Amino acid sequence: MSIIRVQSLTKRFKRQIRRSGKMSAFKDFAFPRHEWKDAVKEVDFQIDKGEIVGYIGPNGAGKSTTIKMMVGILVPTSGSIEIGGLVPYKNRLENSRKIGVVFGQRTQLWWDIPVMETFRLMQYMYKIPQRQFEENIRIFTEILGIDEFVNVPVRQLSLGQRMRADLCAALLHNPEILYLDEPTIGLDVDVKERVRGFIKEVNRTRETTVILTTHDTSDLDKLCSRVLVIDQGSLMYDGDLEYLKRHYSRHDVVTVETDSEMPENLLRTRFQDDFTQEGRKCHVRIVPEKDSTADCIAWFIRNGRLLDVQIRQTDIDEVIRNLYSTFKRPEKETGSG
Numbered sequence: 001m002s003i004i005r006v007q008s009l010t011k012r013f014k015r016q017i018r019r020s021g022k023m024s025a026f027k028d029f030a031f032p033r034h035e036w037k038d039a040v041k042e043v044d045f046q047i048d049k050g051e052i053v054g055y056i057g058p059n060g061a062g063k064s065t066t067i068k069m070m071v072g073i074l075v076p077t078s079g080s081i082e083i084g085g086l087v088p089y090k091n092r093l094e095n096s097r098k099i100g101v102v103f104g105q106r107t108q109l110w111w112d113i114p115v116m117e118t119f120r121l122m123q124y125m126y127k128i129p130q131r132q133f134e135e136n137i138r139i140f141t142e143i144l145g146i147d148e149f150v151n152v153p154v155r156q157l158s159l160g161q162r163m164r165a166d167l168c169a170a171l172l173h174n175p176e177i178l179y180l181d182e183p184t185i186g187l188d189v190d191v192k193e194r195v196r197g198f199i200k201e202v203n204r205t206r207e208t209t210v211i212l213t214t215h216d217t218s219d220l221d222k223l224c225s226r227v228l229v230i231d232q233g234s235l236m237y238d239g240d241l242e243y244l245k246r247h248y249s250r251h252d253v254v255t256v257e258t259d260s261e262m263p264e265n266l267l268r269t270r271f272q273d274d275f276t277q278e279g280r281k282c283h284v285r286i287v288p289e290k291d292s293t294a295d296c297i298a299w300f301i302r303n304g305r306l307l308d309v310q311i312r313q314t315d316i317d318e319v320i321r322n323l324y325s326t327f328k329r330p331e332k333e334t335g336s337g
């Protein structure tokens, strides 16, 4: 049962064209020239209750514009959006009770007051019953480990602490849908893991639907099985993450340095033609159908003395570039099932 239905969604912005050269500022002011930009073009998708979906694409692809229309901040130029039966920009207040939003780059919390006071203000604004409020605070503070800084003003929090407080605040009113815009940007590895664990737990226990934009492939790997890929406003792919990675990524490369040069015939027996050697360094291309990074490293540990290991993983921008060059014109592709 779809909780989100997006049909032929388009958002067109009018932008001023800036001139260059002599008197350009004056000319721009006196004789402004404009162009139209389709930030989102004829986008269609549906999302079921309880799904976690990655919404990805390069910078300027149209992700935030789509999310802003789903949240109700922007009005579509054409097409339709229905969130749990509501049209977001027409029913902003009702829609806001169904959704939680977290932007990694900016906080929704009040800068000058302690975290717990912010939560209390949220309780007041969303009319959250006391029991629900207390229970959520208890559960969320435990999983996110925020009890040690609930009395600290938001402005004094580190980025990782602020992000955890933001996540907690966004979920206090038990929203059905959670929009996360780059939720792990700038966080250290431990906090990233904590945030991902929390998102997973909320999705599992409350069936919260999660839409996530990210440039971090690990977020996708750990959280999403389905991704939507947008580029230049058009939806290029809607389907399985694994399918996308298998078909459009270059393979991961493991570079291993050993204390002495390994015999080429030994390497060839194990890795056939999927390696190159430069003295004590060996680069192995991991072909997922027949090998894994872990097995490759384990083999080197058994057969030589390791000095260094580097793994070059496929980054999602590279996947998208490959996807884009495969389809000369943006097209939709269904990879699931």
Ligand SMILES: Nc1ncnc2c1ncn2[C@@H]1O[C@H](COP(=O)(O)OP(=O)(O)OP(=O)(O)O)[C@@H](O)[C@H]1O
Pocket: 013, 014, 015, 037, 038, 039, 057, 058, 059, 060, 061, 062, 063, 064, 065, 066
């Ligand atoms: N208010 C606006 N007026 C004019 N153009 C806009 C406006 N908002 C966004 N755009 C343009 O629409 C396009 C899509 O922008 P959007 O912010 O949705 O991209 P994005 O995929 O979220 O990018 P990023 O990953 O960098 O956040 C960009 O070309 C951007 O310059």
